[in-house]
Amino acid sequence: MMIMAAATTTSRLSFLLRPPLSLSLPATTNHHRHLISTTTTTTSKITRPPKKKLPQLDQHLKRRTRSPAPFDPDLHLSSPAPSPHIPVMLGEVLSAFRDRALRSFVDCTLGAAGHSCALLRAHPELRLFVGLDVDPAALASGTARVEALLRESGAEGPRAYTHLRNFKYVKSVLGGVEEGLAGDGVDGILMDLGMSSMQVNRSERGFSVMGDGPLDMRMDPQVCLTAEDILNSWPEDEVGRVLRDYGEESNWYSLQKRIMKARTSGGLHSTSELVQVIRSASAKTGGRQGWIKTATRVFQALRIAVNDELQTLEDALYACFDVLSPGGRLAVISFHSLEDRIVKKTFLDLIKGDEDERYANPATQKDEIHCEEEEELWSKQRVVGRYGTVLTKRPITPSEEEEKLNRRCRSAKLRVIQKV
Ligand SMILES: C[S@@+](CC[C@H](N)C(=O)[O-])C[C@H]1O[C@@H](n2cnc3c(N)ncnc32)[C@H](O)[C@@H]1O
DSSP states (O other), rough: OEESOOOOOOOOOOOHHHHHHHHOOOOOSHHHHHHHHHHHHHHHOOOOOOOOOHHHHHHHHHHHOOOOSSSOOOOHSSSOOOOOOOOHHHHHHHHTTTTTTTEEEEEOOOOOTTTHHHHHOOOOOOOOOEEEESSSHHHHHHHHHHHHHHHOOOOOOOOOOEEEEOGHHHHHHHHOOTTTTTTTEEEEEEESSOOOHHHOOOGGGOOOOSOOOOOOOOOSTTOOOHHHHHHSOOOHHHHIIIIIIHOOOOHHHHHHHHHHHHHTTTTOHHHHHHHHHHHHHHTSHHHHHHHHHHHHHHHHHHHHHHHHHHHHHHHHHHHHHHEEEEEEEEEEOOOOOHHHHHHHHHHHHHHHHHSEEEETTTTTTTGGGGGGGTTTTOOOSSESSSEEEEEESSSEEEHHHHHHOOOTTTOOOEEEEEOO
């Protein structure tokens, strides 16, 4: 067992994981039953007409595949130390690599290493593990957890390396690991995009709409550009473009004008000042829910711009596919439609050869699929191309149970591709 990186102590934030799990689990005790019946008897008898589903919602539901897998809290509790971040769609990610002999694995977004620890446990055959993160605090936390797990499991663990590096440089990172270990390519890669709870919960990082902090929003504190720079010094048109294209915010023009007006009185220097501007622009539309939704979109837009997230993602997907071994898999969890669109389009580009891709259903085209994959029920519809197979023609979304237990997973979408 060997791990190469600066280690640090893991924070013991068990309460972040455990209370939601136990509070929201199905009512099996008398105490819970009592609470439910009390609530029922005191509820007024007004019956509301069933809500009509919007046509867009219908369309949206058709385009996704909700995970049928039951949520397994034991998976989460099996990590070496309590996690400050609840890994999203953990069971589904494990399924994407289940029954495959993984010799090497790269976690491009190590975070608190929730996914990594579960994968390391599930694949004792691993010989090489590489974890990347651009955030030094996340990397330190993830490294400590991976280290603890490997120490605990003892014996002949994999070589483990963690790097403070942007995942778009995955190729050069792998080029630097020991000769022979990643020579034939990597058998599994995971990208769990977005922010970790450790980042959102620290208001000094500037990611949170609800807490007050500096307008920072950098995942990598070594880069120069911050949200404050964009808001106070980028050309007006560019600010508008960021809000419109990255936030998909319909009220972008009014916000752009208000941000320019704020510049005339010293500019914006904290997240609460930005929220104030957003609230004043959305005062007449939808109250609290209205401004929170707008603020979420504006923060998303600025975060994407600060971290150049979309171009980085596209470049990294090509790089990851390149370093996969034959038969290797790349799984990506995205959290908003701009990311998901890039993953979907890039996956299709990657598998396409000169010929048109064909749509394959594993139930009817078994000749296209290895025997071991026949049982992969999560992969309902596939797209087969010359260079690979998209195993999730429609993205998989969290189970209802997981959504109830961890609201931060609501918008998650998992897509998986396999190289030929
Ligand atoms: C959602 S968290 C990952 C959580 C992790 N899967 C777990 O189970 O704990 C995403 C992580 O990706 C990191 N990240 C974001 N963009 C990155 C990039 N371009 N390169 C490397 N890491 C990145 C963030 O700093 C964050 O720690």
